[in-house]
Amino acid sequence: MKPPIAFWFDFISPFGYLASLRIDELAARHGRTVDWRPLLLGVTVLKVMGLPPVPQTPLKGDHAARQIARYLRRHGLALGRDPAAAPMNPLPAARLLAWLRANAPEHARPMARAVFDAHWARGRAMDDAAALRDEALRAGVPAAVVDAGLADPTAAALLRAEVNAAIAAGAFGSPFFIVDGEPFFGVDNLELLDEWLARGGW
Amino acid sequence: MKPPIAFWFDFISPFGYLASLRIDELAARHGRTVDWRPLLLGVTVLKVMGLPPVPQTPLKGDHAARQIARYLRRHGLALGRDPAAAPMNPLPAARLLAWLRANAPEHARPMARAVFDAHWARGRAMDDAAALRDEALRAGVPAAVVDAGLADPTAAALLRAEVNAAIAAGAFGSPFFIVDGEPFFGVDNLELLDEWLARGGW
Numbered sequence: 001m002k003p004p005i006a007f008w009f010d011f012i013s014p015f016g017y018l019a020s021l022r023i024d025e026l027a028a029r030h031g032r033t034v035d036w037r038p039l040l041l042g043v044t045v046l047k048v049m050g051l052p053p054v055p056q057t058p059l060k061g062d063h064a065a066r067q068i069a070r071y072l073r074r075h076g077l078a079l080g081r082d083p084a085a086a087p088m089n090p091l092p093a094a095r096l097l098a099w100l101r102a103n104a105p106e107h108a109r110p111m112a113r114a115v116f117d118a119h120w121a122r123g124r125a126m127d128d129a130a131a132l133r134d135e136a137l138r139a140g141v142p143a144a145v146v147d148a149g150l151a152d153p154t155a156a157a158l159l160r161a162e163v164n165a166a167i168a169a170g171a172f173g174s175p176f177f178i179v180d181g182e183p184f185f186g187v188d189n190l191e192l193l194d195e196w197l198a199r200g201g202w
Numbered sequence: 203m204k205p206p207i208a209f210w211f212d213f214i215s216p217f218g219y220l221a222s223l224r225i226d227e228l229a230a231r232h233g234r235t236v237d238w239r240p241l242l243l244g245v246t247v248l249k250v251m252g253l254p255p256v257p258q259t260p261l262k263g264d265h266a267a268r269q270i271a272r273y274l275r276r277h278g279l280a281l282g283r284d285p286a287a288a289p290m291n292p293l294p295a296a297r298l299l300a301w302l303r304a305n306a307p308e309h310a311r312p313m314a315r316a317v318f319d320a321h322w323a324r325g326r327a328m329d330d331a332a333a334l335r336d337e338a339l340r341a342g343v344p345a346a347v348v349d350a351g352l353a354d355p356t357a358a359a360l361l362r363a364e365v366n367a368a369i370a371a372g373a374f375g376s377p378f379f380i381v382d383g384e385p386f387f388g389v390d391n392l393e394l395l396d397e398w399l400a401r402g403g404w
Contacts, residue, residue, distance in 0.1 A: 049260050051253060058251050059374040063385055066372075070384070073404050170268075172261040182272070183265055188391060202275050 004035040005193075006178040008166050011094060011112075012087035013041065013174035014068055014079060017120040019187045020113065021077075023177070026190060030197035032179075036112045037101065038094040038159060039166040041174060048167060055084060071187065080123035088119065089127040095155035096132055096146075098162045103149065107141045114139035206237040207395075208380040210368050213296060213314075214289035215243065215376035216270055216281065219322040221389045222315065223279075225379070228392060232399035234381075238314045239303065240296035240361060241368040243376060250369055257286055273389065282325035290321065291329040297357035298334055298348075300364045305351065309343045316341035 005027050009016030020036075027034045045051050055061045061084075068083050093115045100108040114135040118124040124131060129150045136146045149155060166172070170183055177184040177193055182201065184193040196202070207229050211218030222238075229236045247253050257263040263286075270285050295317045302310040316337040320326040328334060331352045338348045351357060371380055379386040379395055384403065386395040398404070 044261070049262060051259070057253070059246070059369065059372060060251060062372055063374070063387060066385060070404075167261065170261060170264055172265070183268060185265060188394065191393065192390065202272075 002032055003180065004033040006037055006169070006171070007034050008037050008039045008171040008174065008176040008178070010039055010041045010174040011090045011115055011119060011126065014083040014120060015187045016174035017079075017116045018068075018071060018075075018077070019175035019177075019190065020116050022190060023175070024109075026194055027197075029194075032197065034109070035101075036097070036109050037162055037166065038090075038097045038112075039163050039171060039174065039176070040090065040094060040159075042090075043163050044167060044172040049172060067188075080121045081119065088125050091159070092128060092150075093126050093132055094162075095159045096136075096149045098158035099149040099152055099155040100141075100145070101162075102158050103152075104145050107136075107145055110139045111136050111141050111146075114141075204234055205382065206235040208239055208371070208373070209236050210239050210241045210373040210376065210378040210380070212241055212243045212376040213292045213317055213321060213328065216285040216322060217266075217389045218376035219281075219318045220270075220273060220277075220279070221377035221379075221392065222318050224392060225377070226311075228396055229399075231396075234399065236311070237303075238299070238311050239364055239368065240292075240299045240314075241365050241373060241376065241378070242292065242296060242361075244292075245365050246369060246374040251374060269390075282323045283321065290327050293361070294330060294352075295328050295334055296364075297361045298338075298351050300360035301351040301354055301357040302343075302347070303364075304360050305354075306347050309338075309347055312341045313338050313343050313348075316343075 005023070007019070007023050009020065023034050046053065054064050065084060072078060097108055097112050100111055115126045115132070118131070118135045119126045126132060126135065133146050133150065137143055169178055171178060173185050175187060179193065179196065180201070182196065207225070209221070209225050211222065225236050248255065256266050267286060274280060299310055299314050302313055317328050317334070320333070320337045321328045326333060328337065335348050335352065339345060368374070372385055373380060375387050377389060381395065381398065382403065384398065
C-alpha cells in the first residue's frame with residue numbers, strides 16, 4: 001500500500017476548493033488515497049512567511065482573480081461566492097477537521113467536502129458551529145460525532161499541531177500537496193503531480 | 203499576422219532562463235513570434251508588490267530551490283551557477299536589452315539569449331560592459347551596435363519605460379507571458395500557455 005498524498009488546504013482558499021474537486025480522482029488513478037489536512041494561511045503566509053494576503057498584494061491580487069476566472073472557464077465551473085470578498089473565519093471548520101482526522105478519520109474527508117461545497121459552491125458562511133453541524137449532518141457525519149468534535153476543547157491544539165506539521169513539511173499555500181516527500185503547490189500543478197505519479201518521480 | 207507573445211523576464215531569474223529555452227519553439231508551433239522584454243524584480247516584486255526576494259522568504263525560498271531542481275531533472279538540464287547565490291546586478295544587461303529593442307530590435311533576442319546562456323549555463327557574471335560586449339559579439343551582434351547601446355545614456359530611461367509597461371500590463375514575475383491580453387506566470391505555466399494557444403483561448 002503506497003502512502004497517501006497529503007492535501008493541505010485552507011477553507012478560505014478558492015484554489016484549495018478547486019483542487020478539492022479533483023484530487024481524490026487523480027490520486028485513485030494511481031492507486032493512492034488522499035489525506036485531507038487543514039492549514040491556516042493566516043499562520044503560514046502572514047506570520048511565518050511575513051507576506052500580505054494575496055488579494056491585498058498589488059498586481060498579484062488582480063492576477064489571482066484572472067487565474068480563478070480562467071480556471072473556472074476551462075473546467076466549466078462556477079463559484080457561489082465572490083473570491084474577492086472578505087474571507088470567513090476558517091478556525092471553527094479547520095478545528096473540526098483536525099479533530100475528526102485525529103478521532104474519527106473516516107468522517108474527515110466528508111466533512112471537509114461538505115464545508116468546501118457549502119462555502120464555495122453555495123456561498124454559505126461556514127464559520128460557526130450551527131452551520132458546521134448542519135452541513136456535516138447533511139454529509140452523513142453522525143450527530144454524536146459532530147457534536148463531540150464541536151465541543152472538545154482539544155480541537156484547537158490538534159489544529160495547531162496540523163499547521164505546525166504543514167510548516168515542518170514545507171507546505172505553506174493552499175492547495176499544497178506532498179507526495180512521497182515531494183511538494184506540489186497550487187491547483188495549476190495538478191497536471192505535474194499527475195505526471196509525477198504516472199512516472200514514479202524523476 | 204498574429205501579435206507576438208510578450209515574454210517578460212529578469213536576467214537574475216533562473217526560472218526566466220529556463221523559460222527562455224522553450225518559449226520561441228512553443229510560440230512558433232502556433233505561428234507566433236516572441237517579444238523578449240526586460241523587467242526588474244527589484245522594482246516589481248520588491249517595490250511595487252512590497253515583497254521580499256523569493257530566496258529570502260521563509261518556506262518559499264526552499265520550495266523554489268526544489269522546484270528548480272525538479273525542473274532540471276525533468277528536462278535533463280543543468281545550471282552553471284547556483285540559483286541560491288547572491289544575484290548579479292541586472293541593470294547593465296537589462297538596459298542594453300531595452301536599448302536594442304528600441305533601436306536595433308533584430309539584435310534584442312540574440313543579445314538576451316547570449317546573456318542568459320553565459321550567466322546561467324556557464325556561470326559568467328554579466329554585470330558589466332566588458333562581459334556584455336564580449337558575449338554580444340560572440341552572439342553575432344555587430345560591434346558598432348553593441349557599443350552604441352552601451353554608451354547611450356537613454357538606455358536607462360528605456361528600461362524604466364519597459365518596467366512601467368510590464369506593471370501596466372499586470373506582469374510582475376519572471377517569466378511572465380502575456381498573449382492577447384491573457385497573463386501566464388511562471389515556467390510551470392508553459393503547458394497551459396501552449397494549450398491556450400492551441401485552443402485559441404477559452
